[in-house]
Amino acid sequence: MRILILQLLPDVRNRRVPRFAPQLGTLLTLLKQRGHELALLGLSSFDVLKIKAALAKHLPQLIYADISAVCADLARRTLQHLHDHEFLPIVAGGEYATVEPAAALSLPSVQAVAIGEPDASLVTYFERIKDPAAGQVVLGVWLRDEKGLARPDMPALVEDLDSLPFPERDLFGYADYVKATGQIEIATGRGCPQQCAYCINDWIESIYDEKGTWTRRRSPDNVLDEIDQLRQNYADVRIVYFTNHAFALDPAWLEPFLEAYARRCTLPFRCHVRANAADDTAVTRLAKAGCKLADVELISGSNFVRNEIFDMDLSGEQIEGAFERLHEAGIATRAILYLGAPYESEVSLDETAALLRRLKPSVVDVRPYFPWPGTRARETARDNGWLHLRGAEQYHRDATGIDMPACRPPIVAAWIKKLRREFPAGLAEPWWRRWSSAGRAPIDPFFPKRR
Ligand code: SF4
Numbered sequence: 001m002r003i004l005i006l007q008l009l010p011d012v013r014n015r016r017v018p019r020f021a022p023q024l025g026t027l028l029t030l031l032k033q034r035g036h037e038l039a040l041l042g043l044s045s046f047d048v049l050k051i052k053a054a055l056a057k058h059l060p061q062l063i064y065a066d067i068s069a070v071c072a073d074l075a076r077r078t079l080q081h082l083h084d085h086e087f088l089p090i091v092a093g094g095e096y097a098t099v100e101p102a103a104a105l106s107l108p109s110v111q112a113v114a115i116g117e118p119d120a121s122l123v124t125y126f127e128r129i130k131d132p133a134a135g136q137v138v139l140g141v142w143l144r145d146e147k148g149l150a151r152p153d154m155p156a157l158v159e160d161l162d163s164l165p166f167p168e169r170d171l172f173g174y175a176d177y178v179k180a181t182g183q184i185e186i187a188t189g190r191g192c193p194q195q196c197a198y199c200i201n202d203w204i205e206s207i208y209d210e211k212g213t214w215t216r217r218r219s220p221d222n223v224l225d226e227i228d229q230l231r232q233n234y235a236d237v238r239i240v241y242f243t244n245h246a247f248a249l250d251p252a253w254l255e256p257f258l259e260a261y262a263r264r265c266t267l268p269f270r271c272h273v274r275a276n277a278a279d280d281t282a283v284t285r286l287a288k289a290g291c292k293l294a295d296v297e298l299i300s301g302s303n304f305v306r307n308e309i310f311d312m313d314l315s316g317e318q319i320e321g322a323f324e325r326l327h328e329a330g331i332a333t334r335a336i337l338y339l340g341a342p343y344e345s346e347v348s349l350d351e352t353a354a355l356l357r358r359l360k361p362s363v364v365d366v367r368p369y370f371p372w373p374g375t376r377a378r379e380t381a382r383d384n385g386w387l388h389l390r391g392a393e394q395y396h397r398d399a400t401g402i403d404m405p406a407c408r409p410p411i412v413a414a415w416i417k418k419l420r421r422e423f424p425a426g427l428a429e430p431w432w433r434r435w436s437s438a439g440r441a442p443i444d445p446f447f448p449k450r451r
Pocket residue numbers: 192193194195196198199200201202245246274
């Protein structure tokens with residue numbers, strides 16, 4: 001079957017669309033292996049010309065729309081156009097379909113939605129389309145049939161991640177990405193044992209209740225085989241970026257992985273390090289294996305916001321200790337902050353600025369908080385009547401998604417500007433962030449100078 005993949009994503013962080021996403025990439029490889037002909041169109045805004053060109057070029061028989069949770073409006077507009085001008089069946093998936101399956105199923109021309117991880121469900125569903133005699137109900141795929149809404153149970157999680165093929169990258173234009181950044185992104189696992197309330201992780205875990213182990217990791221050799229393959233495919237690789245937040249959270253996996261990495265790969269790497277995992281042993285091992293940059297989700301300098309609202313289970317002492325150990329080991333740090341969280345105030349914003357001054361991160365990424373659909377923090381904001389009237393549009397405008405009487409969006413915006421001016425941004429940040437680091441040349445986050 002000829003399938004056009006529509007990837008609907010915001011471009012607020014000035015990141016290109018289509019954008020490589022490991023789970024979507026794995027799905028594309030599986031579909032290719034079953035003989036489907038695939039094309040990929042990334043959209044971050046409604047664009048009739050691009051849609052027409054993609055349809056004319058690839059003549060798809062079916063469209064699979066992978067929809068970000070903050071792109072419901074874009075999806076509605078795009079699919080309405082397809083509904084009015086084409087006669088193509090559409091299947092929806094991605095975060096939006098996972099969080100709002102009934103709403104996704106009501107989008108124009110959508111005949112089915114895939115919830116959660118699509119590896120098993122969608123591949124089977126597309127086979128059933130080719131062979132309707134086998135029946136169309138597939139675990140994890142909601143659809144409307146003559147009996148009404150079919151909502152089958154979820155399938156079991158794929159626990160052996162090594163059994164999955166390496167994700168497709170060329171359809172995402174990955175050679176250009178590597179050329180521009182020197183970086184390859186590697187997912188070493190799926191799921192996360194933490195329960196941060198601003199994150200969709202625990203929502204997705206809950207829909208897989210009793211369907212297998214949620215936090216899963218690939219074997220070290222499987223990850224390193226993929227890195228070897230990517231280095232052969234792309235000449236410009238100079239950095240490996242491990243994208244999972246849970247990367248350093250399990251010492252029993254991390255130790256053999258870092259040993260294998262040091263043995264098989266000479267490239268420097270960056271990874272997420274949760275501050276509660278950055279003890280002496282872990283930091284020493286990371287540095288020895290070639291870690292040059294740690295992305296640390298600091299989120300807020302306020303203990304109340306971080307732990308009571310966002311449920312991060314992360315003390316100020318853990319954070320300060322983690323930054324000290326990372327810097328002492330020669331690992332640069334990128335601190336990630338959200339401003340404008342539920343119950344934010346000028347006092348908590350001041351605490352955030354004070355913490356940053358003490359930590360002296362190598363680069364700082366200050367973002368407006370947006371209540372991501374499917375998260376508990378969004379429920380907190382909604383229950384208090386704080387969701388911003390503009391909804392997801394705020395996210396696309398790089399502005400906070402909640403509006404509290406005690407800390408209005410203009411106050412949050414002023415603090416974002418102030419912190420972006422005061423602290424250095426990395427070269428990889430969008431241009432407006434880099435240039436708002438006033439009077440200071442942007443820093444290559446991979447090899448920053450210590451301040
Ligand atoms: S550590 Fe990261 S992935 Fe895990 S729950 Fe928290 S925000 Fe989500």
